[in-house]
Amino acid sequence: MNKHAIKFLRGLSHDLRPVVMVADKGLTENVMHEIDIALELHELVKIKIRMDKETRTQFTQEILEKTGAQKIHSIGQTLTIFLENPKESQFDLRH
Numbered sequence: 001m002n003k004h005a006i007k008f009l010r011g012l013s014h015d016l017r018p019v020v021m022v023a024d025k026g027l028t029e030n031v032m033h034e035i036d037i038a039l040e041l042h043e044l045v046k047i048k049i050r051m052d053k054e055t056r057t058q059f060t061q062e063i064l065e066k067t068g069a070q071k072i073h074s075i076g077q078t079l080t081i082f083l084e085n086p087k088e089s090q091f092d093l094r095h
Contacts, residue, residue, distance in 0.1 A: 013072060016046045020035050020045070022048070022050065026059075035067060039069060039081070039083040044082050047063070047080075048078055050077055069081040
């Protein structure tokens with residue numbers, strides 16, 4: 001994905017609310033399942049990770065590895081990721 005597509009998606013993500021929250025129990029199988037569902041439905045997803053900075057970094061890497069998604073933006077406790085739906089993409093990223 002090129003930098004223009006990332007910039008475009010980051011702009012779209014400003015109005016989004018976090019769909020999934022990672023809290024006390026951490027990155028459980030159920031949380032990963034919710035992230036997968038959200039990516040399939042929305043492609044562009046905001047995730048709130050309520051942990052310290054080191055744990056957030058670790059969870060971010062784990063989420064990206066397990067889902068195959070691309071990190072669009074991360075600020076504070078909010079992570080924005082994108083995974084294009086091969087069947088029915090909502091975004092035209094061919095710039």
